[in-house]
Amino acid sequence: MGDEVHRVQAPGGAGLIHVEAEPQPVHRAGSLQWAGLVAVAIAAVVADQVTKRAIEHRLALDEAHHVLPGLTITHVRNSGIAFGIFPGRLMIVSVLTMAAVVWMLVHFARSGSRHALFPVALGLLVGGSVSNLADRIREGHVTDFIHITHWPTFNLADSFIVIGVALLALGLIRVEHKKSQAPPVEPDPSPGLDRP
Secondary structure, three states, X not given: OOOOEEEEEOHHHOOEEEEEOOOOOOXXXXXXXXXXHHHHHHHHHHHHHHHHHHHHHHOOOOOEEEEEOOEEEEEEEEOOOHHXXXXXXXXXXXXXXXXXXXXXXXXXXXXXXXXXHHHHHHHHHHHHHHHHHHHHHHHOOEEEXXXXXXXXXXXXXXXXXXXXXXXXXXXXXXXXXXXXXXXXXXXXXXOOEEOO
């Protein structure tokens, strides 16, 4: 789409001037951004699946090992969303997760190049969501094993989702801050001053 041209009143009411509108920047994700998102998502899925299978093979259900003060590795099953939300609602949880993943990919396709953090943030979000979704569909639950005092037990996928949200928020804040710091564009009256 070409640059738009607007007619505005010249200072003092002398006439109309032509002002070319600034072209809207295109922020669609390119091949590099997609490659970054896919690489991060795959790494997140692999790390989450490997740790879950290790816990399932080495710890009996509900078995726990204290690692550090306030940190326990324990084998539990979660049929809800992250941190035990909506337990036993497999269909609802699965549909919500799939809808969220589709929305994230559409959003990334439209604005994935706005900030360098976006491919990493969306990759962690997509990878964590897909890994937990695969477990829910295959087994009807996910394996959680990281327990911090006064916090529900979670897994790496949950951690990736939280970190992804934080990085996405940070990227959006930086984009908006950069936009607010940009100097205003002054119209150039020289292209044409139409006298009545």
